[in-house]
Amino acid sequence: MAEPKKIALALPFIDTDATDYLAEVVNQNWVTSGGPTVTKFENQLQEFLQTEREVVALNSGTAALHLALKLAGVQRGDFVLCQTMSFVASANPIAYLGAIPVFIDSEKSTYNLASKYVKEAITWCLKQNKKPAALVAVHSFGIPCQVEEIAKLCKDYEIPLIEDAAEALGSKYKNQPCGLFGNYGILSFNGNKIITTGGGGALICKDAQKAEEARHLSRQAKSSATGFEHDAVGYNYAMPGFNAALGLSQLQNLKERIQKKRELHHFYHECFAKIEEIEVLTAPNAAYYANYWLTVIRFTGSNSTKNPERFQAFLAEKGIEARFLWKPLHLQEIYDEHHYFGAQNAETLWKTGLCLPSGCGLIKEDLNRIQQAINAYFSA
Numbered sequence: 001m002a003e004p005k006k007i008a009l010a011l012p013f014i015d016t017d018a019t020d021y022l023a024e025v026v027n028q029n030w031v032t033s034g035g036p037t038v039t040k041f042e043n044q045l046q047e048f049l050q051t052e053r054e055v056v057a058l059n060s061g062t063a064a065l066h067l068a069l070k071l072a073g074v075q076r077g078d079f080v081l082c083q084t085m086s087f088v089a090s091a092n093p094i095a096y097l098g099a100i101p102v103f104i105d106s107e108k109s110t111y112n113l114a115s116k117y118v119k120e121a122i123t124w125c126l127k128q129n130k131k132p133a134a135l136v137a138v139h140s141f142g143i144p145c146q147v148e149e150i151a152k153l154c155k156d157y158e159i160p161l162i163e164d165a166a167e168a169l170g171s172k173y174k175n176q177p178c179g180l181f182g183n184y185g186i187l188s189f190n191g192n193k194i195i196t197t198g199g200g201g202a203l204i205c206k207d208a209q210k211a212e213e214a215r216h217l218s219r220q221a222k223s224s225a226t227g228f229e230h231d232a233v234g235y236n237y238a239m240p241g242f243n244a245a246l247g248l249s250q251l252q253n254l255k256e257r258i259q260k261k262r263e264l265h266h267f268y269h270e271c272f273a274k275i276e277e278i279e280v281l282t283a284p285n286a287a288y289y290a291n292y293w294l295t296v297i298r299f300t301g302s303n304s305t306k307n308p309e310r311f312q313a314f315l316a317e318k319g320i321e322a323r324f325l326w327k328p329l330h331l332q333e334i335y336d337e338h339h340y341f342g343a344q345n346a347e348t349l350w351k352t353g354l355c356l357p358s359g360c361g362l363i364k365e366d367l368n369r370i371q372q373a374i375n376a377y378f379s380a
């Protein structure tokens with residue numbers, strides 16, 4: 001009998017016809033970075049976010065974080081506060097600049113920054129006579145962090161706030177899109193994100209002048225159009241036209257994509273409704289509107305035979321992919337000598353959590369297989 005089709009965690013989902021957008025790029029002969037299609041993509045992102053803030057399309061979310069930190073004035077030796085429970089790209093650009101990440105624990109309700117430990121970290125930095133040069137707050141799995149509270153802390157202490165909204169395009173807090181609370185917001189459009197440009201990202205800037213600087217730095221900081229003169233050490237970070245064309249086609253049904261992700265989250269809620277030891281990570285109240293980029297579950301019981309490792313292996317046997325949460329950054333070999341403020345919440349979440357298939361391309365047949373697998377595992 002043929003093996004059943006593999007159900008992946010989150011495959012790139014390209015259901016809209018990008019042909020016309022791609023043809024436009026070819027016809028304009030603007031296949032390299034920048035150009036009219038990239039501008040169109042930036043304008044449509046701005047429209048989707050309903051913001052006047054400038055959006056700069058780049059070739060990755062990591063590049064956007066790097067530029068955000070640089071424009072925030074982060075320098076070698078500075079402290080930058082950063083969520084420990086995140087993908088490594090949230091912290092690496094701090095290290096690119098020679099700055100020092102100070103890691104902060106998660107709260108249990110959103111898995112994002114716990115403000116209590118943000119305060120502790122700020123106090124500690126001040127005692128070292130070094131006010132943090134920036135704070136990177138992540139909206140993990142598309143669930144907004146307690147962004148109002150975090151933004152207030154940043155305002156009180158005059159610390160630039162950078163929102164890592166790589167996973168949170170379309171998520172909102174009190175009806176305001178994630179990425180628009182801080183001095184800078186970043187988005188990612190890599191293969192597993194809610195829209196994908198192949199590889200790509202965007203930087204959202206509160207200050208239009210900073211957006212200009214970002215564009216300049218992203219194009220090797222060329223100071224003259226004709227010659228090879230450069231007024232800073234720049235980067236090759238601008239988004240190419242083909243990538244923007246892909247993004248433009250998917251922006252056309254972004255609202256439906258978010259709806260699909262939210263339906264999947266609801267599906268998992270129903271699947272686990274009667275399974276006491278499982279908690280489905282859910283936005284804490286109506287102020288939070290999550291795109292539920294990935295649905296995450298957590299094993300809350302002490303049943304040693306039912307745990308994330310065994311469940312993952314059981315699903316894998318059935319051709320269903322599930323993924324562990326990120327190992328907290330302060331426990332990674334590359335960062336384990338850095339300061340950390342918290343109470344091991346992120347460690348518990350890492351050891352007890354599991355991400356379940358959440359691709360927009362999942363069909364009814366896939367969901368039936370997932371549901372059967374869940375029932376079989378938890379009834380055994």
Ligand SMILES: Cc1ncc(COP(=O)(O)O)c(C=O)c1O
Pocket residue numbers: 059060061062063086087089090138164166167187188189190199200201
């Ligand atoms: C939380 C988070 N931050 C940053 C990034 C980096 O984005 P990119 O892969 O586009 O560089 C990602 C995505 O992979 C992410 O999930």
